[in-house]
Amino acid sequence: MCELVCSYSKMGIFNPEDSRISTIERDMEGSVHIICRNCEEAPCIDACPAGALYRRIEDHFVVLNETKCVGCNMCVMLCPFNAIGIEDHYNVKCDTCCGAEKCAQICERGAIEFMDYSKAGKSKRREYMKRLLSEQEI
Numbered sequence: 123m124c125e126l127v128c129s130y131s132k133m134g135i136f137n138p139e140d141s142r143i144s145t146i147e148r149d150m151e152g153s154v155h156i157i158c159r160n161c162e163e164a165p166c167i168d169a170c171p172a173g174a175l176y177r178r179i180e181d182h183f184v185v186l187n188e189t190k191c192v193g194c195n196m197c198v199m200l201c202p203f204n205a206i207g208i209e210d211h212y213n214v215k216c217d218t219c220c221g222a223e224k225c226a227q228i229c230e231r232g233a234i235e236f237m238d239y240s241k242a243g244k245s246k247r248r249e250y251m252k253r254l255l256s257e258q259e260i
Contacts, residue, residue: 124155124225124234128216131224142207142216143225143234155234157225158205158216159250160184166197166206174213183236186215202251 125138125145133140143157164184167175174190175197177183186197191212198206198213206215218236219225226234 123228123230127224127228128219131219132214140209142214143205153233154253156204157234158184158201159203161202165200165202169196169200170194171196181218181221183218184215185217186213188212188214203254 124143125141126136128142129135129137129140132142138144143155145153145155147153160183164175164177167177167184171194172190172192174187174192176185176187178185186206193208193211193213195208195213198208206213208214216225223234223236226236
C-alpha cells in the first residue's frame with residue numbers, strides 16, 4: 123500500500139515501480155522497507171556535483187531537487203540504503219511528500235515512521251544496517 127500511495131502521489135498512477143520507496147520481502151523477517159535514512163553524514167549530498175541534494179532546514183531530511191539533477195548517479199552509487207532511484211535521465215528519492223508522509227499514514231502496521239532527525243539517532247541506522255548485512259550473508 124505504501125508503494126501504491128507513493129507512486130500515485132508522485133506520478134499519478136498506481137504502480138509500485140514508480141514509487142520513491144520500496145519493500146523487500148524476506149522469509150524470516152517479513153517485509154523491509156527501503157527509504158532514505160537521512161544519514162548524519164550523508165554521502166549522497168557530498169557526492170552530488172550539481173548540488174541537487176541538500177538537507178531541508180525544517181526537519182533535516184535529505185531532499186533531492188530533481189530539476190537540478192544531472193543524472194550522474196553518484197548519489198545512487200554511494201547511498202548505503204539504496205534509497206535513491208533512477209527514472210528516465212534523472213534520479214528520484216522520497217521527499218516525505220513535503221511533510222505529508224502519505225506512506226506512513228497508509229501503513230497499517232506502523233512500519234514506516236518519520237521522526238525528528240535528532241531522535242532517530244545513529245543507533246537505529248546502525249541496527250538497520252546490521253539487519254541488512256546479515257540478510258545479505260544468507
